[in-house]
Amino acid sequence: xxxxxxxxxxxxxxxxxxxxxxxxxxxATITYNVIEAVIALxxxxxxxxxxxxxxxxxxxxxxxxxxxxxxxxAAPDPxxxxxxxLRLIAYSFFGLAAVVLFxxxxxxxxxxxxxxxxxxxxxxxxxLAIMPALSWFERRTGRELGxxxxxxxxxxxxxxxxxxxxxxxxxxxxxxxxxxxxxxxxALVIAAFAVREGLEAWRGEACAQPVSQxxxxxxxxxxxxxxx
Numbered sequence: 001x002x003x004x005x006x007x008x009x010x011x012x013x014x015x016x017x018x019x020x021x022x023x024x025x026x027x028a029t030i031t032y033n034v035i036e037a038v039i040a041l042x043x044x045x046x047x048x049x050x051x052x053x054x055x056x057x058x059x060x061x062x063x064x065x066x067x068x069x070x071x072x073x074a075a076p077d078p079x080x081x082x083x084x085x086l087r088l089i090a091y092s093f094f095g096l097a098a099v100v101l102f103x104x105x106x107x108x109x110x111x112x113x114x115x116x117x118x119x120x121x122x123x124x125x126x127x128l129a130i131m132p133a134l135s136w137f138e139r140r141t142g143r144e145l146g147x148x149x150x151x152x153x154x155x156x157x158x159x160x161x162x163x164x165x166x167x168x169x170x171x172x173x174x175x176x177x178x179x180x181x182x183x184x185x186x187a188l189v190i191a192a193f194a195v196r197e198g199l200e201a202w203r204g205e206a207c208a209q210p211v212s213q214x215x216x217x218x219x220x221x222x223x224x225x226x227x228x
């Protein structure tokens with residue numbers, strides 16, 4: 001396999017700018033997801049919606065994930081906290097999957113029947129518009145900085161946009177066609193995504209290397225070389 005010269009590592013001044021940018025992105029992500037979690041959990045409880053409750057729990061996981069990255073970049077040397085930050089992100093994913101799986105199986109077994117939720121539909125639509133932009137900005141910054149935890153967090157944000165689409169479809173099928181099973185099935189999809197991303201975050205510590213140490217013909221210039 002042929003190799004290409006590794007892109008130069010960011011200068012110390014540039015690294016400070018990138019780290020500051022990540023902190024701002026993380027702050028915006030946390031703020032939005034706190035609001036999202038409160039709305040989703042409240043609406044989900046009122047409508048007995050496993051998908052909405054799962055989405056709200058995912059928002060909490062997003063907050064924990066972003067907080068882990070904020071904690072990492074609050075240190076003088078963020079790379080020393082990279083592994084612990086990734087583990088925290090992974091644990092939060094696994095916890096989400098367990099709770100959502102339990103609630104969706106409970107709904108499919110007939111212990112709860114989801115109702116129409118106009119608030120949930122509006123929330124899913126708004127999140128579908130906002131989350132991809134936040135994910136792209138953090139991922140781009142994390143790749144330039146060579147931060148595996150920032151990339152893992154950006155993937156979690158992107159997954160949130162996918163889940164917004166899943167949630168929107170599930171809620172619409174329930175509201176328009178009366179397919180009550182669509183809601184817990186959407187929740188199961190959310191749980192499956194959470195397990196997958198938890199495993200990737202757990203293994204992501206192997207990617208926590210400075211940009212200058214990574215060489216790959218599959219990554220564009222400036223990438224961190226991670227398969228994320």
